[in-house]
Amino acid sequence: xxxxxxxxxxxxxxxxxxxxxxxxxxxxxxxxxxxxxxxxxxxxxxxxxxxxxxxxxxxxxxxxxxxxxxxxxxxxxxxxxxxxxxxxxxxxxxxxxxxxxxxxxxxxxxxxxxxxxxxxxxxxxxxxxxxxxxxxxxxxxxxxxxxxxxxxxxxxxxxxxxxxxxxxxxxxxxxxxxxxxxxxxxxxxxxxxxxxxxxxxxxxxxxxxxxxxxxxxxxxxxxxxxxxxxxxxxxxxxxxxxxxxxxxxxxxxxxxxxxxxxxxxxxxxxxxxxxxxxxxxxxxxxxxxxxxxxxxxxxxxxxxxxxxxxxxxxxxxxxxxxxxxxxxxxxxxxxxxxxxxxxxxxxxxxxxxxxxxxxxxxxxxxxxxxxxxxxxxxxxxxxxxxxxxxxxxxxxxxxxxxxxxxxxxxxxxxxxxxxxxxxxxxxxxxxxxxxxxxxxxxxxxxxxxxxxxxxxxxxxxxxxxxxxxxx
Amino acid sequence: xxxxxxxxxxxxxxxxxxxxxxxxxxxxxxxxxxxxxxxxxxxxxxxxxxxxxxxxxxxxxxxxxxxxxxxxxxxxxxxxxxxxxxxxxxxxxxxxxxxxxxxxxxxxxxxxxxxxxxxxxxxxxxxxxxxxxxxxxxxxxxxxxxxxxxxxxxxxxxxxxxxxxxxxxxxxxxxxxxxxxxxxxxxxxxxxxxxxxxxxxxxxxxxxxxxxxxxxxxxxxxxxxxxxxxxxxxxxxxxxxxxxxxxxxxxxxxxxxxxxxxxxxxxxxxxxxxxxxxxxxxxxxxxxxxxxxxxxxxxxxxxxxxxxxxxxxxxxxxxxxxxxxxxxxxxxxxxxxxxxxxxxxxxxxxxxxxxxxxxxxxxxxxxxxxxxxxxxxxxxxxxxxxxxxxxxxxxxxxxxxxxxxxxxxxxxxxxxxxxxxxxxxxxxxxxxxxxxxxxxxxx
Numbered sequence: 049x050x051x052x053x054x055x056x057x058x059x060x061x062x063x064x065x066x067x068x069x070x071x072x073x074x075x076x077x078x079x080x081x082x083x084x085x086x087x088x089x090x091x092x093x094x095x096x097x098x099x100x101x102x103x104x105x106x107x108x109x110x111x112x113x114x115x116x117x118x119x120x121x122x123x124x125x126x127x128x129x130x131x132x133x134x135x136x137x138x139x140x141x142x143x144x145x146x147x148x149x150x151x152x153x154x155x156x157x158x159x160x161x162x163x164x165x166x167x168x169x170x171x172x173x174x175x176x177x178x179x180x181x182x183x184x185x186x187x188x189x190x191x192x193x194x195x196x197x198x199x200x201x202x203x204x205x206x207x208x209x210x211x212x213x214x215x216x217x218x219x220x221x222x223x224x225x226x227x228x229x230x231x232x233x234x235x236x237x238x239x240x241x242x243x244x245x246x247x248x249x250x251x252x253x254x255x256x257x258x259x260x261x262x263x264x265x266x267x268x269x270x271x272x273x274x275x276x277x278x279x280x281x282x283x284x285x286x287x288x289x290x291x292x293x294x295x296x297x298x299x300x301x302x303x304x305x306x307x308x309x310x311x312x313x314x315x316x317x318x319x320x321x322x323x324x325x326x327x328x329x330x331x332x333x334x335x336x337x338x339x340x341x342x343x344x345x346x347x348x349x350x351x352x353x354x355x356x357x358x359x360x361x362x363x364x365x366x367x368x369x370x371x372x373x374x375x376x377x378x379x380x381x382x383x384x385x386x387x388x389x390x391x392x393x394x395x396x397x398x399x400x401x402x403x404x405x406x407x408x409x410x411x412x413x414x415x416x417x418x419x420x421x422x423x424x425x426x427x428x429x430x431x432x433x434x435x436x437x438x439x440x441x442x443x444x445x446x447x448x449x450x451x452x453x454x455x456x457x458x459x460x461x462x463x464x465x466x467x468x469x470x471x472x473x474x475x476x477x478x479x480x481x482x483x484x485x486x487x488x489x490x491x492x493x494x495x496x497x498x499x500x501x502x503x504x505x506x507x508x509x510x511x512x513x514x515x516x517x518x519x
Numbered sequence: 520x521x522x523x524x525x526x527x528x529x530x531x532x533x534x535x536x537x538x539x540x541x542x543x544x545x546x547x548x549x550x551x552x553x554x555x556x557x558x559x560x561x562x563x564x565x566x567x568x569x570x571x572x573x574x575x576x577x578x579x580x581x582x583x584x585x586x587x588x589x590x591x592x593x594x595x596x597x598x599x600x601x602x603x604x605x606x607x608x609x610x611x612x613x614x615x616x617x618x619x620x621x622x623x624x625x626x627x628x629x630x631x632x633x634x635x636x637x638x639x640x641x642x643x644x645x646x647x648x649x650x651x652x653x654x655x656x657x658x659x660x661x662x663x664x665x666x667x668x669x670x671x672x673x674x675x676x677x678x679x680x681x682x683x684x685x686x687x688x689x690x691x692x693x694x695x696x697x698x699x700x701x702x703x704x705x706x707x708x709x710x711x712x713x714x715x716x717x718x719x720x721x722x723x724x725x726x727x728x729x730x731x732x733x734x735x736x737x738x739x740x741x742x743x744x745x746x747x748x749x750x751x752x753x754x755x756x757x758x759x760x761x762x763x764x765x766x767x768x769x770x771x772x773x774x775x776x777x778x779x780x781x782x783x784x785x786x787x788x789x790x791x792x793x794x795x796x797x798x799x800x801x802x803x804x805x806x807x808x809x810x811x812x813x814x815x816x817x818x819x820x821x822x823x824x825x826x827x828x829x830x831x832x833x834x835x836x837x838x839x840x841x842x843x844x845x846x847x848x849x850x851x852x853x854x855x856x857x858x859x860x861x862x863x864x865x866x867x868x869x870x871x872x873x874x875x876x877x878x879x880x881x882x883x884x885x886x887x888x889x890x891x892x893x894x895x896x897x898x899x900x901x902x903x904x905x906x907x908x909x910x911x912x913x914x915x916x917x918x919x920x921x922x923x924x925x926x927x928x929x930x931x932x933x934x935x936x937x938x939x940x941x942x943x944x945x946x947x948x949x950x951x952x953x954x955x956x957x958x959x960x961x962x
Contacts, residue, residue, distance in 0.1 A: 088608045088609070090581070091579075091581055091582075091607040092582035092603075095586075109560065113564075113565050115566075116566060116567075125564060128638065129562060132562050136552065139645075140559040141555075141559065141560055143560075169607065169608075172608055176608075191768060225769065225770070234887065236769065236882075236883075309556050312695070313691055313939075317698070433890070435914075437912070439698075464883065468961055469962075496691075517961070519738075
């Protein structure tokens with residue numbers, strides 16, 4: 049990696065009048081493998097290198113990126129941007145950044161089993177083992193889309209304030225999409241696993257056994273799943289469901305750039321206004337955090353893309369809205385320091401406010417204790433369809449694997465129960481939180497052009513009291 | 520130099536035993552102005568060259584790309600990809616790439632020097648759009664203006680050598696009166712003269728003004744007039760569902776439906792890679808086959824899946840020129856326009872809704888087509904053919920084939936739609952759909 053190129057770009061920006069500039073120089077090696085219905089589709093590897101630079105001229109923010117890593121090409125691009133910024137500043141926002149501590153750091157996530165030491169055959173064999181597990185289950189699964197990918201990103205960040213941060217992060221990701229058939233009926237299920245780690249991550253996921261269990265459960269749901277109960281019931285939501293709930297309604301609405309309108313024409317805004325911090329949103333057992341520093345998490349980092357040290361942020365503390373997620377621009381608007389929430393998917397995307405690992409914190413109940421106090425309800429283990437409006441109020445989750453709870457015991461499967469409720473209703477109806485935390489991976493989309501960024505979402509099982517299911 | 524490296528890679532891979540090779544050089548220059556709160560939030564400029572390689576070595580399908588156009592980098596890539604291929608399993612269903620060479624027609628209105636030379640002019644275009652919206656009463660605006668200049672150079676081991684250049688311009692504007700009254704319009708074109716910036720900006724403001732103080736309405740069945748932006752979201756789904764890869768992967772509601780009625784007889788959908796000014800129009804597909812017009816839905820009947828050479832052989836048919844070597848995809852999905860002005864579509868509604876935008880479309884089952892999507896921005900209750908008042912907090916919970924079977928009338932003013940939430944371009948007018956299921960949060 050040519051660090052001198054980053055320094056050159058930085059110097060060029062400041063020479064052209066930038067009051068602030070930062071550079072991300074990145075190099076990623078990646079591998080990908082895909083099976084469709086047991087047949088390898090395509091396997092590949094790639095090395096992606098490039099430079100992204102932000103600069104502020106006359107108070108207006110510019111971003112340039114290129115994979116032509118030559119000084120004259122970089123110079124030309126920065127000069128074009130500077131000229132455009134001088135014109136744009138006539139109707140530009142006056143972007144000011146919070147004052148932050150300069151950081152000099154070098155960190156790496158160690159791989160126990162190096163991805164580079166595992167041959168393509170071994171990676172494809174891992175997919176074939178999962179395929180065999182599904183086929184041997186005896187369940188009719190005519191649609192089997194299995195994908196395994198890994199990458200290692202080296203990143204050098206430098207800014208005009210003297211920060212210099214080097215990081216090396218490996219990621220492993222497994223994605224599956226299955227169609228399970230029973231007679232004429234079908235059900236579908238997809239999910240993703242991801243970690244910052246080496247190839248050892250795969251063993252920990254225990255995928256052949258997990259896939260076998262899931263397809264058998266989905267088959268049973270198709271065979272004997274009953275209609276969901278009507279009227280007011282209790283819902284015990286398992287970690288996969290809790291994770292997506294907190295991501296969508298406990299994470300996204302707290303992104304400060306949405307609240308200030310910067311994402312208005314894309315992923316939308318928020319029901320939250322900046323003066324709502326300190327107000328109650330849920331019961332006092334609800335605690336939702338975003339934490340980039342969780343070891344081996346899929347959204348892991350120690351310094352964000354502005355060189356600010358990462359830390360845990362409490363969006364909801366004991367039911368009270370507590371903290372927004374900020375970058376330096378949004379923090380400055382209300383006179384705060386950034387809490388290190390600036391991320392970008394790659395060198396060719398501007399850094400914006402993003403989640404990392406968004407979780408409900410565990411309580412003190414076992415999952416069994418949550419269930420045994422339910423007279424009539426459902427246990428929703430996972431989901432397929434979900435969405436939420438762009439202000440993050442009205443959310444919907446449709447169960448894929450779900451069960452009836454009667455008098456404190458799990459009975460048979462329930463078919464496609466629908467939770468369709470407001471954010472306020474959800475969080476105030478949570479009366480108990482388990483201690484069985486799990487973390488699940490996703491690719492969260494935001495911004496234009498789209499940035500699908502690796503995240504974890506999760507938490508323990510929770511009980512939602514006295515709610516009606518959707519129809 | 521880059522083209523020489525492309526030719527070198529082709530020759531060397533063939534020498535080293537590759538049966539099929541496809542080398543594609545793309546050169547991209549893009550710019551964006553992002554605006555929010557009526558001001559420019561950021562300017563963005565991208566420059567990237569990419570040389571991708573696909574090879575089949577005894578049906579072992581492998582791919583990589585290079586960005587360093589030196590001979591050393593090319594030699595390293597050849598060595599690494601051959602070694603990589605030795606370690607993977609063959610794809611028994613692969614049936615090769617098209618036999619060239621081919622002759623190509625030009626894409627009309629596909630390249631505009633005014634876009635290529637625009638540079639700082641993109642700031643003026645943005646300012647113009649914002650001002651039009653403000654002059655028409657918008658309080659707050661957000662959106663983007665983008666330009667793209669792109670060149671593609673393609674070589675295949677079956678005799679194809681093809682090249683084309685393209686320009687694109689895109690304007691997206693969401694106007695707000697207050698937190699709950701907003702409207703979003705987009706315009707996409709290959710030529711600057713075809714950008715409907717003024718209309719998009721005006722519409723966003725005028726419709727937002729009508730959307731103040733929305734109330735709510737009961738869940739149930741409604742006749743819905745979809746504006747082009749939301750209906751494009753659903754037409755795009757039909758387009759991707761016609762890809763044979765999606766069918767085989769379980770991601771399509773058109774599996775097993777060739778020759779059957781999947782829409783009202785008024786519905787005609789084509790996939791048109793040759794469309795004059797089409798955002799995705801191209802002279803050739805990823806194997807170099809000249810693009811064509813494919814009738815996907817004709818008078819409501821599903822007529823064809825989208826194929827590449829390999830999938831077509833496997834399904835005993837011919838390529839539809841939609842490669843993707845692995846995944847065939849539509850180019851421009853076009854819903855044929857009807858005869859109705861928008862006012863006439865509204866007049867056909869006794870009690871219903873006018874939906875101006877949707878987002879977050881997600882499926883419970885892609886094969887059955889059960890999905891939901893959320894109306895956003897202005898939604899209006901219609902009674903006896905007239906807009907009564909704005910409403911909010913609704914969800915469309917439906918089945919994709921059901922929606923198209925219930926098309927009652929199609930508008931006469933198609934818009935070319937591609938937006939941040941919708942990658943593949945669609946050309947569609949406003950459309951009236953009967954008996955659409957609307958649900959809401961349960962309180």
